[in-house]
Amino acid sequence: MKIDYLKSFYYTARCKSISKASETLHISQPGLSKQLQKLEEDFEATLFERSNKGVILTKIGKKVFDYAESILQLEKNLYNEIEKMKNKEEQLNIAACQNFGSFYFASKIHKFEKDYSNLQIKINTYNSSKVLNKVLNHDYTLGILVGMENCDHLFFEKDCQNCPYIDKIDFFEDQLVLCASQNFDRDLITTDEIEDLSIIIRENDSSAYNLINDFLNKNNINIDDLNLSFISNSVNITKQAVINGDSLAFLPKSAVTVELARNVLKIIDIDCDFKELLHFKYSIIKRKDYQLNDEEEKFKNFILSV
Numbered sequence: 287m288k289i290d291y292l293k294s295f296y297y298t299a300r301c302k303s304i305s306k307a308s309e310t311l312h313i314s315q316p317g318l319s320k321q322l323q324k325l326e327e328d329f330e331a332t333l334f335e336r337s338n339k340g341v342i343l344t345k346i347g348k349k350v351f352d353y354a355e356s357i358l359q360l361e362k363n364l365y366n367e368i369e370k371m372k373n374k375e376e377q378l379n380i381a382a383c384q385n386f387g388s389f390y391f392a393s394k395i396h397k398f399e400k401d402y403s404n405l406q407i408k409i410n411t412y413n414s415s416k417v418l419n420k421v422l423n424h425d426y427t428l429g430i431l432v433g434m435e436n437c438d439h440l441f442f443e444k445d446c447q448n449c450p451y452i453d454k455i456d457f458f459e460d461q462l463v464l465c466a467s468q469n470f471d472r473d474l475i476t477t478d479e480i481e482d483l484s485i486i487i488r489e490n491d492s493s494a495y496n497l498i499n500d501f502l503n504k505n506n507i508n509i510d511d512l513n514l515s516f517i518s519n520s521v522n523i524t525k526q527a528v529i530n531g532d533s534l535a536f537l538p539k540s541a542v543t544v545e546l547a548r549n550v551l552k553i554i555d556i557d558c559d560f561k562e563l564l565h566f567k568y569s570i571i572k573r574k575d576y577q578l579n580d581e582e583e584k585f586k587n588f589i590l591s592v
Contacts (some may be wrong), residue, residue, distance in 0.1 A: 287328050289361060294321040295333060296354040299347065303340045356423055363424050377406045378581055381420045382430040383493070384411045384521060385538045386458070386568050398588045405581055413519065414493040421571055422451060428582055429571045430589070432493040453574050456567040457590050462497055462536040463564070464554045465545075467529050477505045477558045484515045486524050486535040497564055498536050504560040525551070536564070 298307040298318065308318045326333050333347035343351055399407060412420065414431035421429040466472075475483070480502075487509075488494040499509045515533040518524045524535045525542065529550050545551035570589050572578065578586060 287325065289357070291321045291325040291328075292354050293358060294318055295325050296351065296358060298322060298334070298341060299343055299351050299354075302342070360424055377408060378428075378585055379426055380407070380409045380428050380430065380585070381417045381426040382409055382411050383414045383417055383432055383568070384519070385432065385460075385494070385541055386430050394592050398585065402581070402584065413489070413491060415491055418452070418571065421573060424573075427572060427576055427578070428585065431569055431571060432566050451574055452571050454569045454571045455586075455590065456569045458540075458568040458592065459565065460538050460540045460568065461565040462494060462501075463539050463542070464534055464556060465525075465528055465537050465542055465551045466534045466554050467531070468549055468552055470532075470534070470552070470554065472554065473552070474555045474557060477507060477556065480507060480556070481511050481513065483513060484531075484533040485512045486515045486527055486533045487512070487517055488524075488536075489517055489519045492519065493566070494536065494538075497566060501560055501563040504563060505558050 294307065294311060294313075297310050298304055301307040301310060304315055304318055304322075308315045311318065313321075322334065329346070329350065331346045332344050333350055334341040335344055395407065395409070399405075417426075417429040417431040420426050464475075487498065502509050502512075515527070515531075518527075521537060521541050524537065525545060527533055528535050528537075529545065534554065539553075542551050546553070570586060572582075572586075
């Protein structure tokens with residue numbers, strides 16, 4: 287199997303058209319068709335159903351597409367790593383969940399940078415499920431996330447305690463707290479009152495959403511019955527909206543320490559059960575098949591000491 291043929295297949299599937307794929311890849315349509323035919327011969331299977339409207343992946347074609355995406359990303363990563371080695375770059379790339387990467391960690395990373403001034407550190411933030419995917423797909427060697435409970439579609443058990451693909455170490459405890467502006471005239475509410483409040487909430491594929499949903503369900507509240515002000519994947523936007531408006535939001539306590547100290551936000555206590563469901567732990571992860579280099583090992587040890 288030639289990587290060029292796999293690339294031709296991948297772009298044809300993405301474009302759903304041989305003619306459009308040939309333009310994207312800058313090769314002739316007959317040449318592209320010949321490559322696709324050769325790939326089908328290699329697999330001894332039909333990968334596309336062809337029609338006047340374009341091409342549609344067969345069942346086997348869909349499976350090949352999934353693997354092709356990972357293989358081509360690995361190829362890209364390999365060339366990037368080689369280029370870094372040629373340029374003798376010392377760079378540490380970290381994928382972190384938004385809550386930790388944007389706030390708590392940002393206040394601590396300067397110490398690591400000071401101790402290792404020759405190391406360029408790049409931190410990109412995503413929600414936890416994307417952090418896990420990016421580590422599994424070899425985009426990053428290290429990730430920081432909140433649990434893996436919403437990622438059971440990735441071939442391992444829901445609790446992921448004995449995941450055969452990922453090493454996970456818990457290192458920092460946090461909790462979601464209900465926050466309001468200082469203008470909010472209550473310090474304590476009941477569960478019956480939650481549905482009457484204007485609430486800002488995270489996107490439904492985030493770990494924060496799952497924690498809130500479990501907590502509300504245990505207290506016989508349907509998350510769909512909340513009076514949602516809006517949905518946001520940005521903690522910064524959510525905080526500013528709460529500070530400047532009448533809405534409330536569940537936010538990580540570590541992400542609002544500055545605002546609490548400045549008295550622009552306050553925590554609203556909820557008279558209810560199962561508050562422990564709003565507690566969570568941050569974890570550092572890596573692939574089991576990957577051996578950390580010296581810089582990554584130092585960073586891991588630093589994180590565990592934070």
